[in-house]
Amino acid sequence: MARRAKYVESFKEKYKDIPVLHVDVGHLFNEELAAEKPETLREDALLMNEWMLKGFSQFKLDVVNFSRRDMLYGKVVLDKEKYQQQVISTPILGDMISANIVPAQDINKITPLKPYVIREVQGNRLGKKGSLKVGFIGLTETWPAGTTGFVINEPLEKIKAVVPEVRAKADLVVVLAYCTLGVAKEIIKQNPDIDVLIAANAVALPPPPQRDGKTIFVYSVNQTKSLGELRLYLDEEGKVKDYLNRYIALDKNVPDQADAAKVVATAKTEIDASKAKLLAAEEEELKRLNELNNTNQKSNATGQPNKVPSN
Amino acid sequence: MNPVQQRFMIFCVFVAVIIVGVALLIGRGLTGTTVEVDLNGKAKNIQAERAATLQERLGVDDGASIAFIYGADMEGSLETCG
Numbered sequence: 175m176a177r178r179a180k181y182v183e184s185f186k187e188k189y190k191d192i193p194v195l196h197v198d199v200g201h202l203f204n205e206e207l208a209a210e211k212p213e214t215l216r217e218d219a220l221l222m223n224e225w226m227l228k229g230f231s232q233f234k235l236d237v238v239n240f241s242r243r244d245m246l247y248g249k250v251v252l253d254k255e256k257y258q259q260q261v262i263s264t265p266i267l268g269d270m271i272s273a274n275i276v277p278a279q280d281i282n283k284i285t286p287l288k289p290y291v292i293r294e295v296q297g298n299r300l301g302k303k304g305s306l307k308v309g310f311i312g313l314t315e316t317w318p319a320g321t322t323g324f325v326i327n328e329p330l331e332k333i334k335a336v337v338p339e340v341r342a343k344a345d346l347v348v349v350l351a352y353c354t355l356g357v358a359k360e361i362i363k364q365n366p367d368i369d370v371l372i373a374a375n376a377v378a379l380p381p382p383p384q385r386d387g388k389t390i391f392v393y394s395v396n397q398t399k400s401l402g403e404l405r406l407y408l409d410e411e412g413k414v415k416d417y418l419n420r421y422i423a424l425d426k427n428v429p430d431q432a433d434a435a436k437v438v439a440t441a442k443t444e445i446d447a448s449k450a451k452l453l454a455a456e457e458e459e460l461k462r463l464n465e466l467n468n469t470n471q472k473s474n475a476t477g478q479p480n481k482v483p484s485n
Numbered sequence: 486m487n488p489v490q491q492r493f494m495i496f497c498v499f500v501a502v503i504i505v506g507v508a509l510l511i512g513r514g515l516t517g518t519t520v521e522v523d524l525n526g527k528a529k530n531i532q533a534e535r536a537a538t539l540q541e542r543l544g545v546d547d548g549a550s551i552a553f554i555y556g557a558d559m560e561g562s563l564e565t566c567g
Contacts, residue, residue: 175563182554185552189543192550192552194552195553196555201557203560206561226561247561301550306551350555370553372555374557374558376557394557394558397558398558402553402556404553405551427537438564442563
């Protein structure tokens with residue numbers, strides 16, 4: 175996060191005439207499961223995710239796509255009883271969107287996400303109006319939602335209904351889609367009115383950027399090892415006449431943003447302590463089971479009844 | 486200096502110029518110093534140029550109207566990957 179924050183900050187400093195919107199396409203949260211409780215996140219995963227919300231509330235993302243891989247933590251953090259308090263402490267939660275992940279009606283314990291948000295930017299290169307309304311729609315591919323408390327609606331059906339609504343309110347329609355290349359291409363084929371589609375699906379080598387009809391299509395790099403930068407060139411009417419997509423390697427030549435680095439260091443200390451505690455508990459449990467096993471082996475040898483492991 | 490020596494001197498100067506030119510090109514490649522715009526006048530794509538400094542990575546003002554900076558798959562980690 176510290177290098178990502180540094181690049182965004184430096185871009186804004188260097189290009190004061192170019193409005194920039196910083197977005198995440200999904201899978202912001204960790205989804206490592208607790209061994210003993212199916213479909214429940216590990217304690218350290220919960221802590222890591224809490225720090226993601228804190229970190230990106232301070233070094234702010236403009237919008238975040240809530241993906242199928244974020245649902246396990248969504249179940250925790252979008253719980254109706256805690257949501258309002260959580261948004262106050264970590265406002266980025268309120269900027270998460272999904273048009274096709276909805277709360278399961280039979281559970282009715284989850285706060286629904288906004289399907290889209292509109293962000294307005296000002297600038298002297300945005301055509302005659304001098305401002306631009308950018309509508310972001312969140313989308314994810316279908317996936318078994320299990321007991322997360324969510325249902326994933328068919329993305330191709332949902333996007334068809336949402337695009338016209340957003341088009342009526344925005345100058346530029348941008349879809350953030352966590353999905354395979356095949357689904358992304360189908361979205362574009364069936365919805366030619368989308369201006370930009372930014373996709374992600376944990377790919378290390380993204381396919382080349384392309385323009386299909388009016389839609390510009392780019393892919394994120396896994397774990398944001400390279401940061402995507404999409405520049406648009408608009409005409410006097412504010413329509414996209416050209417684009418440029420670049421990937422900025424976030425290696426050691428990009429320094430840390432100092433304040434963000436402090437947040438990362440504090441988070442790391444807490445998370446490492448949590449991992450160490452979990453590891454110690456796991457080792458203790460293993461030791462106990464081994465001792466029990468040894469006792470039972472001795473009992474078998476002497477013909478006495480076995481002891482049963484207790485939790 | 487006889488004509489043979491003169492021709493040899495010219496040849497030496499020519500070789501020296503070639504060597505310096507090649508050295509400069511290799512040096513530029515190694516240090517990551519790059520031409521900042523592509524053939525269309527847009528900020529160059531520096532995906533492969535990992536030695537570039539932050540300022541070089543930021544590119545140049547090529548007249549862009551708006552930019553989206555995007556990432557994904559952070560997997561709950563604020564720490565640097567790779």
